[in-house]
Amino acid sequence: MNWFNFFPLIMVVTLVIMGLYVVLFKKNLIKMIMGIAIIQNGANLFLVSLAYREGYVAPIWTSAPATDMVLPTPHALTLTSIVIGVATTALMLSFVIMLKKHYGSINSDDARRCRE
Template sequence: MTLESILMTLPYITVVVLFSLGLFTVLFKKNLIKIIMGIALMQNGANLFLVSLAYRRGEYAPIFTSAESTDMVMPTAHALTLTSIVIGVATTALLLSFVIMIKRHYGSINTDDVRRCKE
């Protein structure tokens, strides 16, 4: 394995590092806000993976202001990333409002404290 072939996979390794940071945060942190931050990191890793799959070397953005249709990167993955970003915003907003309710009910956002059942 040469250095060049490793450099050619550098975007995917970046995705793996980003996703693993999110997974680490979700697994080992106790604060609910930090867990939501980890979920957002995993979402960003998935988005970066989709965008890096769409790239064709030496070609331009899929808009007809500066390039012919034969010199463009693939548009479908960009559209899917746009969908994914909006869904990520919606789910993050819902999760944060759940955290607000948990704080109001239990007085804490530590996962060890909210584990018990409360009458």
């Protein structure tokens, strides 16, 4: 095992920290949603890198070589997560559009009529 095996995990940590930084410190709502998308990519990369097993093949039965296959659960999870991610991002962006129409701003400092 060399350090290269940890490369995906290092990337995951980098992506999550970048995304969290954007969500915490950027006031532009569109940028915040972009930050969430970055965290999401980190999560997907994490799951895919967990699923990798050296020397294993993809679990497709048709004319597969007689070696071990990886468990497809993390891949299914990643696909689900990507689909859900698209849905949530679209919903959030449409909320931002409506917010812009009502408040005339996409700054999170202005979107605070509900407070206290």
